[in-house]
Amino acid sequence: MKKRYWWRSWPRFLLWSHVIGVIGFYLVIWLRTAPKKEDRVRKLSLDEPATDTTSAKRPQVSIIVPARDEERNIRRCVQSLLEQDYDCYEVIVVDDGSTDGTGRILDELAASHPHGNRLWVLRLRDLPEGWAGKPHAIHSGTQEAQGEWLLFTDADTWHAPEALRSALTQALEERVDMFTMGSTQELPTFWDKVMMPIAFLGISMQYPPRLVNDPNSSVAVANGQYILIRREVYDTLGGYARPELRATLLDDRDLAYVVKENGFKLHFVDGRGLVHAHMYRGLGDIWRGWRKNAFLGSRGGLAFVLLQLFGLPMISIVPFLLPLLARLSRKGRGTGISATEANIATVLELTPLLLYHTWLNRQMNVPWYYAFPKYQNWQH
Known part of the structure; x- marks a missing residue:
């Protein structure tokens, strides 16, 4: 009898341990990742002066854009940069050996844009030994830059007119040495909407802005x-x-x-609405990009990657399987768990899961119903 009691109590113990774990996980991850009001960039209106940037002290900014085979993106990116409402800057596009129409588009922009010599195009052909492509392209751009501040941005981005002025103003006000901000992600496809919020969840778990901005933290x-x-x-x-x-x-x-290791001030903020990006095109592109980032970018190395690989399904998929447990209980399959218990556990697990993913999707401008797998399939 005693042996049978323990045999029947273990499933109940595992069930409620899982319930507590899921609720605790989503509570902790929300507390770690939810941005505070001060973690957002304050957008400046066109008639609003920017601190320390309206007098003779206005600093020159050199915007450096590394680009390789970006004919689908480069025109929109460069045009948005040339339309910034801050008037003391230059744009240096580094064409890193493009084989498509990137170079031609850049020539057209340089020749026809009314901002005169604000746009400079630097062309690279050879990659020196010991360099990766993007670091070398950015470094080459900095060699030609005249600005007191350097802005590095990608060719698959586009920028609101007030983006540079707003970011520079906040950087000056807070006396930071390196200022970086998150962007609004363009998610046009089904897989973009499903996969990208999950991918950003993994990043926010490892690099919460509150720790990044804490000078006493190594993150x-x-x-x-x-x-x-x-x-x-x-x-x-x-x-x-x-x-x-x-x-x-x-x-x-x-x-x-x-930057942070050497004692300089780093600040990461939410810049949605100021900077926009379309990172990947299609599921294969998403998988290749995030596979590299998940492994190389993990602070915990292989152990953290494995934890994400096996742990995230445990908290994201298992809750949807609990109704099956309730069904087995009703059929008397000897799980040791009543159907009522299984139903209560289902509600307790799905509530924080769906609330968190609905909130996360909202942060990325994804329709709320993408938190529900059934509705994802309907939309597909």
Whole structure:
């Protein structure tokens, strides 16, 4: 009888342990990842002056855009940069050996845009030994830059007119050395809407902005789609010519780590609405991109990757299987768990899961019903 009691109690113990674990996980992850009001960039209206940027002290900014085979994106990106409402900047596009129409589009923009010599195009052909492509392209752009601040941004982004002025104003007000901000993600396809929020959940678990912005924490990361850094700081650290940065495949994260490790002030904020990006095209592209980022960018190495691989399904998929447990209980399959218990556990697990994913989808402008797998399939 005693042996039978323990045999029948173990399923109940596992069930309620899982319930507590799921509720605790989503509570902790929300507390770690929910942005505070001060973690957002304050958008400046066209008639609103920017602190320290309306007088003779207005700093020059050099915007550097590395581009390789970006004919689908480069025109929109460069045009948005040339339309910034801050008037003391230059745009340097580094054409890193493109074989498509990128070069032709850049020539058209340089020849026809009314901003005159604000746009410069630098063409690269050979990649020196020991360098990765993007760090070398950015470094080459910095060699031609004249600005007191450097802004690194990707060719698959586009920018609101007030983006640069708003970001620079906040960077100056907070006296930061490196200012980086998240972007609004363009998610046009079904798989974009389903996969990208999950991928960003993994990033936010490892690099919550509150720790990134804490000078007493070693956690550091940046969004390569928008990195604004003081030229003096960049040069002092050696920039991407620094040996450990030349060949990095995670140029944004590793630059942020070097900046913070050397005692400079790093600040990561929410820049949605100011910067927009379309990172991937199709499920295969998403998988290849995030597979690299998940492994190389993991602070916990292989152990953390495995934890995400097996742990996330346990908290994201198992709750949807609990109704099956209730069905088995009603049929008397000897689980040791009553149908009522299974139903209560289902509600307790699905409630925080769906609330969190609905909130996460809202942050990324994904329809709320994508938190529900059934509705994802209907929309598909």
